[in-house]
Amino acid sequence: MSEITGQQFVVENRSGSGGNVGVDAIAKSPPDGYTIGLGSIASHAIAPTLYASLPFNPAQDFTFISGLWQLPNLLVVNNDLPARSVPELIALLKANPGKYAYGSSGIGTTPHLSGELLKQMVGTNILHVPYRGGAPALLDLLAGRVHLIMDNIPGLLPTAREGRIRALAVTGPQRSAAAPDLPTMSEFLPGFEITSWGAVCSPAGIPEPIVKRHSTFAKQALESPDLVRSFQELGAKSWWTTPAELVAFRASEEARLAPLIRASGARVE
Structure with a gap:
């Protein structure tokens, strides 16, 4: 301007x-x-x-x-988690309520609300672990202390491209130009959008x-x-x-x- x-x-x-x-x-x-x-x-x-x-x-x-x-969020999981797609993740979470945890950059952030929306739409319990920012949440995901994160694309995509975490989907209404091969969450859970x-x-x-x-x-x-x-x-x-x-x-x-x-x-x- x-x-x-x-x-x-x-x-x-x-x-x-x-x-x-x-x-x-x-x-x-x-x-x-x-x-x-x-x-x-x-x-x-x-x-x-x-x-x-x-x-x-x-x-x-x-x-x-x-x-x-x-800007949509990106759903990523720890490489050791036995889920290579959103349907596999949903099945795993529903079969093991309360066993798995998701990290976020803090209470009330879009990463937090993305996880809460997932909990509601899947109908199971996933432990929320809030951090002071996305970076420490990612570190704990890499270490396996939390199992999944849905955070802004720029903070997660480089690590996913390195193969250190597994990207499964984006949370926007359309696929992202930054990762066109990834589906949207709404393709599996209609109405899912953050x-x-x-x-x-x-x-x-x-x-x-x-x-x-x-x-x-x-x-x-x-x-x-x-x-x-x-x-x-x-x-x-x-x-x-x-x-x-x-x-x-x-x-x-x-x-x-x-x-x-x-x-x-x-x-x-």
Whole structure:
């Protein structure tokens, strides 16, 4: 967008609380069009149910500009696990409730919810082992302390290609360009879908002409061949939406994920 507009964009990273610190800073910025930021499935679809209270309202405190990217998770298993396909894994889990464990990068993350969705749809118990990030979860998968993980493609695919873990499927609605030979989970469990996403948002109350201008800039940027290629190399796809489409999508994602989060028992007070 900086190249398209000829204007300087200063990136200010504000980490903490699963992205909520940065998102709260966006919500509380002046609605003059000079502050835009990153919203995501974590802050705008999962957090409203996961957190007992938030310093911002995901539905009311933002002007939504455009989608940015979508990224499915990758299901991988330890090489010693006697399952070389999703149907074999399902059969193994159903025959041995509570015997196997899945790792995640933390409670309320898409890797956690991917495992919870698997538990619900298969109808068996799988122990959840949360870690502080995907890297330690992967290390324990390699060591055999957990048996499967569903995490973002970039963190797992290189290790799978080395043959150190076994990749079985992706969690998106379509096969991934980064791993086109792998099936989707929904090919075996219809309706199974967990896809991470990011979006461009601003504080609530941005004037409509500025919203339209930012939306146009986002569309031009997301159609850039270099950006499309960069996303594809990470297993993601560029994802432009109109502001209205993003408003509707965010609401549908919160409604879709809320029952899954509640059933998992995950809650941050």
